[in-house]
Amino acid sequence: MSRYRLQPTQVQAAALLEHCRHARFVWNLAAEQSSFWKPGRGPAPGFAEQCRQLTEARAEYAWLRAGSAIVQQQALKDFARAMAQFFARTHRKPTFRRRGQNEGFRIVAFKKEDVRRLSRNVGEVKIPKVGWVRFRWSRAVPDGAKSFRVNRDQLGRWFVAFAVAPEPIARPCSGEVVGVDRGVAVSAALSTGELLRVPTLRAVERARLLKLIRQLARARKGSKRRDDVRTAIGRLRAGETARRKDWVEKVTTSLARRFDVIGVEDLRIGNMTRSARGTIEAPGRNVRQKAGLNRSILSASWGRLVMRLEDKAPGRVIKVNPAFTSQRCSVCGVVDGKARESQAAFRCRSCGHAGNADVNAAKNIEVIAAGHAVNARGGDRKTGPGNREPQLVLRPV
Numbered sequence: 230m231s232r233y234r235l236q237p238t239q240v241q242a243a244a245l246l247e248h249c250r251h252a253r254f255v256w257n258l259a260a261e262q263s264s265f266w267k268p269g270r271g272p273a274p275g276f277a278e279q280c281r282q283l284t285e286a287r288a289e290y291a292w293l294r295a296g297s298a299i300v301q302q303q304a305l306k307d308f309a310r311a312m313a314q315f316f317a318r319t320h321r322k323p324t325f326r327r328r329g330q331n332e333g334f335r336i337v338a339f340k341k342e343d344v345r346r347l348s349r350n351v352g353e354v355k356i357p358k359v360g361w362v363r364f365r366w367s368r369a370v371p372d373g374a375k376s377f378r379v380n381r382d383q384l385g386r387w388f389v390a391f392a393v394a395p396e397p398i399a400r401p402c403s404g405e406v407v408g409v410d411r412g413v414a415v416s417a418a419l420s421t422g423e424l425l426r427v428p429t430l431r432a433v434e435r436a437r438l439l440k441l442i443r444q445l446a447r448a449r450k451g452s453k454r455r456d457d458v459r460t461a462i463g464r465l466r467a468g469e470t471a472r473r474k475d476w477v478e479k480v481t482t483s484l485a486r487r488f489d490v491i492g493v494e495d496l497r498i499g500n501m502t503r504s505a506r507g508t509i510e511a512p513g514r515n516v517r518q519k520a521g522l523n524r525s526i527l528s529a530s531w532g533r534l535v536m537r538l539e540d541k542a543p544g545r546v547i548k549v550n551p552a553f554t555s556q557r558c559s560v561c562g563v564v565d566g567k568a569r570e571s572q573a574a575f576r577c578r579s580c581g582h583a584g585n586a587d588v589n590a591a592k593n594i595e596v597i598a599a600g601h602a603v604n605a606r607g608g609d610r611k612t613g614p615g616n617r618e619p620q621l622v623l624r625p626v
Contacts, residue, residue, distance in 0.1 A: 233352075234365040235379065235387035244359045245379060245387065251296040252304040252334040253326045255283065259308040260325050276309040297357045303335040321499055333380035339391075344370050354389055364389055383463035398485040398541045406490040408595030409534075410554070410587050413525045414572055417480065417534065418587030420595040425480060427529055428472040430465065438465050477533050485542040492598025495548035498532050549597040558582055559592035 237245060259279055266273040274282070283301055287294045293301070314320040336356065343355040352366040356379065374391040381387050408420035417425040430438065441462045448455035484491055502523040507513030538546045557564045558577035569575050575586035582589075 231368070231371050231374075231393065232388050232390040233367060233370075235354075235389050236351075236363045236365065237359075237387055241359055241362050242387065245356070245362075245381070246332070248297060248300045248334045248356075248359070248379070249332040249381065250328075251293065252300050253328065253331060254293075255301045255304040256308050256323075257325050259305055260323060263312065263323075276305055279305045279309075299336060299338070299357055300334045303337060307335060329383065332382075333378060335376060335378045337376040339374060339376050341372075344391075362389075382467055384460065384467055395540055397543050398482065400489055400542075400545065401486060403487075403489060405488045406492065406595050406599040407484065407488040408492045408591040408593065408598060409484070410591040410594060411494065411496070411529065411531045411534065412587050413522070413529060415587045416529045418585070418591045420588065420591040422585075422588055424585070424587065427476050429528070430469050434465055434468075438462065441465070473528070473530055474533075477530050477537055481534065481537040481541055484538060485545070488545075490545055490547060490598055491538055491542060492547050492549055492594045492601075493535050493538070494551035494554060494594060496531065496551060498526065502526050547598040547601050549594055549601065554593045554597075555586065555590045557593050559589045559596070 262279070263273050280302060283298075283305065287298065287301075308323060311320065311323040315322045344352060346352045346366055347363070348366075350366050351363055352370070353361040353363050354377065355361055370391055371393040374393045377389055377391045379387065379389050406420075410418045412418065415424045416427040419425070429435075441458055445455065445458045445462065448458055504523070505513035505516050505519035507516075513519070535546065535548075553564045556566055556568060558568065558575075558580060560582040561577060561580040563577060563579040565578055568577050569586050571586075573586055574583070575589045576583040
């Protein structure tokens with residue numbers, strides 16, 4: 230998606246917020262219907278049935294009828310797509326949307342004449358029941374866009390994103406393969422020895438964030454001071470999110486341009502970041518520590534890194550089984566559970582090889598990915614130092 234900064238007037242911003250309320254209301258109704266379903270009760274209403282119910286609701290309620298039917302129907306379609314991804318086990322089950330956190334809507338049937346350029350840095354987009362809304366023309370609007378999405382972040386900034394399939398990056402045809410090991414201390418370790426880390430808040434910013442969080446806990450609900458503190462917190466976190474997305478885009482573009490095949494671990498991030506709270510009957514253990522680990526994993530952008538790699542290098546990203554990649558020696562292939570002496574140190578007790586633990590795992594991923602790529606082409610891979618089959622030898626510990 231190509232995203233641009235919207236510049237609505239106060240009247241237009243109020244109309245956009247009304248669209249967001251309608252989209253959130255329709256989405257939450259669909260989520261509520263889905264939550265009522267139980268085995269043996271019959272199928273939950275699908276997209277077609279929900280559209281019929283929406284038509285009846287619009288005929289009965291004037292406030293809903295005053296909104297855009299396109300916005301409301303697309304909210305139902307987005308929910309149906311989210312449920313399909315949940316049943317395909319690629320995404321989590323969609324949840325209720327909250328005011329101030331999930332503000333946005335989608336417009337389809339977008340035509341080329343619905344966007345125009347006014348000057349060098351200013352353009353306009355036509356939004357149903359709102360009219361022409363200006364946005365910052367930071368780059369040319371991509372051709373072939375059939376829909377766009379309008380979002381509002383926690384700071385009150387509006388954005389418009391035109392949906393268009395990005396052009397994949399051309400294969401360099403260098404024959405090089407790279408393994409990428411994702412971690413917490415090191416966000417991405419490459420088999421070439423490079424250690425990449427997601428940029429986070431600086432020490433001064435972290436101290437300010439902690440101070441603001443404490444002020445928020447003492448502020449009275451509904452007060453202006455509380456709103457000001459929440460805005461300041463949102464500004465810091467929005468900056469951190471922007472840095473993280475920028476880092477992911479730059480890293481994935483670099484990898485797609487440099488390597489023919491990119492190997493990554495096939496991680497189940499949803500399962501890895503699941504809460505350890507447990508239930509009342511069986512409460513979990515080390516819940517606070519697990520919550521901190523979950524936040525670290527999510528802030529490292531593991532999922533977004535692979536998603537953008539697949540977008541920019543389709544067919545060249547190979548997901549390998551993560552079993553024993555961090556315990557196997559990349560030189561001799563022996564698996565030893567005690568070879569990883571610390572988070573960063575790896576020392577093989579069989580051949581004496583020592584090095585960075587994340588780079589060692591990335592090299593193992595590279596070997597497996599190279600083997601999968603050769604097998605997919607139907608070729609034979611010669612055995613050598615760089616193209617050696619991993620030895621699945623378990624050393625007793």
